[in-house]
Amino acid sequence: MPGRELLTAPVxxxxxxxxxxxxxxxxxxxxxxAQRLALAPASVSGMVRRLADQGLLAYERYHxxxxxxxxxxxxxxxxxxxxxxEAYLAEALGYPWDxxxxxAERLEHAASDELVDRMAATIGEPEVDPHxxxxxxxxxxxxxxxxxxxxxxxxxxxxxxxxxAGEDPEMLRYLGELSIxxxxxxxxxxxxxxxxxxxxxxxxxxMSIGPALAAHVLVAPLADRAGKHG
Amino acid sequence: MPGRELLTAPVxxxxxxxxxxxxxxxxxxxxxxAQRLALAPASVSGMVRRLADQGLLAYERYHxxxxxxxxxxxxxxxxxxxxxxEAYLAEALGYPWDxxxxxAERLEHAASDELVDRMAATIGEPEVDPHxxxxxxxxxxxxxxxxxxxxxxxxxxxxxxxxxAGEDPEMLRYLGELSIxxxxxxxxxxxxxxxxxxxxxxxxxxMSIGPALAAHVLVAPLADRAGKHG
DNA sequence: GGACAAAGTTAGGACATACTAACTTCTTTC
DNA sequence: GAAAGAAGTTAGTATGTCCTAACTTTGTCC
Ligand SMILES: [Mn+2]
Ligand SMILES: [Mn+2]
Ligand SMILES: [Mn+2]
Ligand SMILES: [Mn+2]
Numbered sequence: 050m051p052g053r054e055l056l057t058a059p060v061x062x063x064x065x066x067x068x069x070x071x072x073x074x075x076x077x078x079x080x081x082x083a084q085r086l087a088l089a090p091a092s093v094s095g096m097v098r099r100l101a102d103q104g105l106l107a108y109e110r111y112h113x114x115x116x117x118x119x120x121x122x123x124x125x126x127x128x129x130x131x132x133x134x135e136a137y138l139a140e141a142l143g144y145p146w147d148x149x150x151x152x153a154e155r156l157e158h159a160a161s162d163e164l165v166d167r168m169a170a171t172i173g174e175p176e177v178d179p180h181x182x183x184x185x186x187x188x189x190x191x192x193x194x195x196x197x198x199x200x201x202x203x204x205x206x207x208x209x210x211x212x213x214a215g216e217d218p219e220m221l222r223y224l225g226e227l228s229i230x231x232x233x234x235x236x237x238x239x240x241x242x243x244x245x246x247x248x249x250x251x252x253x254x255x256m257s258i259g260p261a262l263a264a265h266v267l268v269a270p271l272a273d274r275a276g277k278h279g
Numbered sequence: 280m281p282g283r284e285l286l287t288a289p290v291x292x293x294x295x296x297x298x299x300x301x302x303x304x305x306x307x308x309x310x311x312x313a314q315r316l317a318l319a320p321a322s323v324s325g326m327v328r329r330l331a332d333q334g335l336l337a338y339e340r341y342h343x344x345x346x347x348x349x350x351x352x353x354x355x356x357x358x359x360x361x362x363x364x365e366a367y368l369a370e371a372l373g374y375p376w377d378x379x380x381x382x383a384e385r386l387e388h389a390a391s392d393e394l395v396d397r398m399a400a401t402i403g404e405p406e407v408d409p410h411x412x413x414x415x416x417x418x419x420x421x422x423x424x425x426x427x428x429x430x431x432x433x434x435x436x437x438x439x440x441x442x443x444a445g446e447d448p449e450m451l452r453y454l455g456e457l458s459i460x461x462x463x464x465x466x467x468x469x470x471x472x473x474x475x476x477x478x479x480x481x482x483x484x485x486m487s488i489g490p491a492l493a494a495h496v497l498v499a500p501l502a503d504r505a506g507k508h509g
Numbered sequence: 510g511g512a513c514a515a516a517g518t519t520a521g522g523a524c525a526t527a528c529t530a531a532c533t534t535c536t537t538t539c
Numbered sequence: 540g541a542a543a544g545a546a547g548t549t550a551g552t553a554t555g556t557c558c559t560a561a562c563t564t565t566g567t568c569c
Contacts, residue, residue, distance in 0.1 A: 057525075057526090059525085059526065059527095060525095078546080078547090079546070079547055079548090080545090080546065080547080088526095088527075088528090089527075089528060089529075090546080090547065090548085091527090091528075091529075091530090091547085091548070091549080092526075092527055092528070093547090094547065094548050094549080095526080095527085095548090095549090096525090096526075096527090098548095099525085099526095110534090110547080110548075111533090111534055111535065111546080111547055111548075112535090112547095113547095138394070141371070141401070142394070142397045142398065142401060143397065144397070148393075152390075152391055152393075152394055155389040155390075155391075156386070156389050156390065158389065159385040159386050159388065159389035160382075160385075160386065161382055161385075163378075163382075164368070164372070164382055167372045167373065167374070168372070171371070171372060287555075287556090289555085289556065289557095290555095308516080308517090309516070309517055309518090310515090310516065310517080318556095318557075318558090319557075319558060319559075320516080320517065320518085321517085321518070321519080321520095321557090321558075321559075321560090322556075322557050322558070323517090324517065324518050324519080325518090325519090325556080325557085326555095326556075326557090328518095329555085329556095340517080340518075340564090341516080341517055341518075341563090341564055341565065342517095342565095343517095
């Protein structure tokens with residue numbers, strides 16, 4: 050096994066951020082990392098150099114960073130912890146889905162591999178977290194399927210919600226109230242022009258949401274085919 | 280509510296150490312704190328001054344420290360977290376009792392009050408951790424009963440094991456093998472002179488342990504009365 | 510009551526992480 | 540291809556925690 054748990058909490062969060070920005074293999078810009086971690090860009094420059102020295106990142110001054118293979122493995126390990134913990138909190142401890150993220154953001158750095166494995170086993174080796182995000186396996190593979198968002202479904206098309214992107218608790222609570230949750234089947238009934246509200250049907254309910262919110266709802270298209278609107 | 284979760288992990292560990300050394304209200308010596316936390320005494324001097332400045336400790340140079348009321352509350356909060364987590368790991372996740380401590384030592388700093396409360400509720404509001412140590416309540420009270428150790432029971436006396444003091448995994452595993460566990464009823468059969476082995480009876484089993492180990496096994500005396508040996 | 514050992518403190522430095530302010534490099538636009 | 544604005548970096552500083560080495564205080568013992 051490679052260099053064990055010598056990674057600090059900030060380092061793990063950097064790697065996770067870089068992973069999600071680069072979608073696994075792409076590059077991440079300094080400013081984007083800074084924004085995601087709520088840090089000053091100058092702080093990111095400094096840290097990124099250190100991580101590159103440790104062989105976790107490939108870094109070219111003024112040109113952003115990419116994860117190395119070792120950095121990617123570390124990022125996926127943290128991501129697995131994060132998502133297993135979220136799933137466990139929801140399943141085993143009755144946490145509401147809008148509050149699992151914050152808790153997991155801290156626990157992911159403190160939980161041992163053994164704990165995470167026991168959690169996963171206890172709730173039946175879940176494949177996704179409560180928001181529908183795929184849980185990396187222990188050997189570091191993840192489902193990288195790219196889904197369409199509700200904002201991109203054409204009028205008349207239906208889809209099953211597979212994932213809600215983003216972790217803002219207010220947003221999650223609102224979607225929960227609307228019952229827009231992973232597993233739900235939703236049809237786009239109409240779409241107002243000029244980025245206007247999108248009207249959705251789910252079961253016998255009908256509702257309207259803005260395109261910004263709709264963009265956070267990822268679906269697996271059904272029946273009809275999906276396409277860019279507008 | 281007073282100054283919320285602004286305490287760092289090292290600070291929480293200091294307060295916990297000072298609490299246990301002083302048994303809640305007594306003073307703790309610099310060297311003892313240093314030893315318990317595996318730090319250099321000089322490091323303790325520095326930290327202790329900062330904690331005193333924050334109002335968590337009463338500190339007189341060259342004369343050790345005591346927890347203030349606010350320090351005591353913080354210590355008990357961490358101790359509660361630690362012990363609830365240990366109990367939860369053992370009960371809900373099947374952790375062996377010799378491995379809960381290490382995990383709890385990290386999680387205690389990352390778990391929110393809500394998580395700890397949910398854990399406690401899920402396993403039925405336990406009153407002791409897997410080693411028999413009392414769990415402080417949310418409002419900061421603890422059972423401070425002082426128990427006799429097996430090393431102090433007179434020959435012929437019996438007791439029920441209420442607690443095993445210390446967290447060395449090897450020791451805990453060994454006691455587990457001997458089935459010397461909280462709840463077990465044990466009788467002192469004989470005691471060899473000059474700090475020699477103590478022979479114990481438990482059910483139909485008989486066994487012999489050294490006095491150093493026996494001192495870690497705390498019992499509630501039964502039937503016969505307890506007294507100093509020798 | 511003075512000497513010595515034990516206990517404790519200060520001094521000085523390291524390392525990780527963050528910040529602001531000032532500077533440099535890159536990219537876009539005409 | 541030069542200017543302007545965006546993006547990114549460096550310099551200098553702060554904070555928290557720890558270390559070792561050198562010093563001071565305390566308590567004990569003759
Ligand atoms: Mn999350
Ligand atoms: Mn985190
Ligand atoms: Mn413990
Ligand atoms: Mn701890």
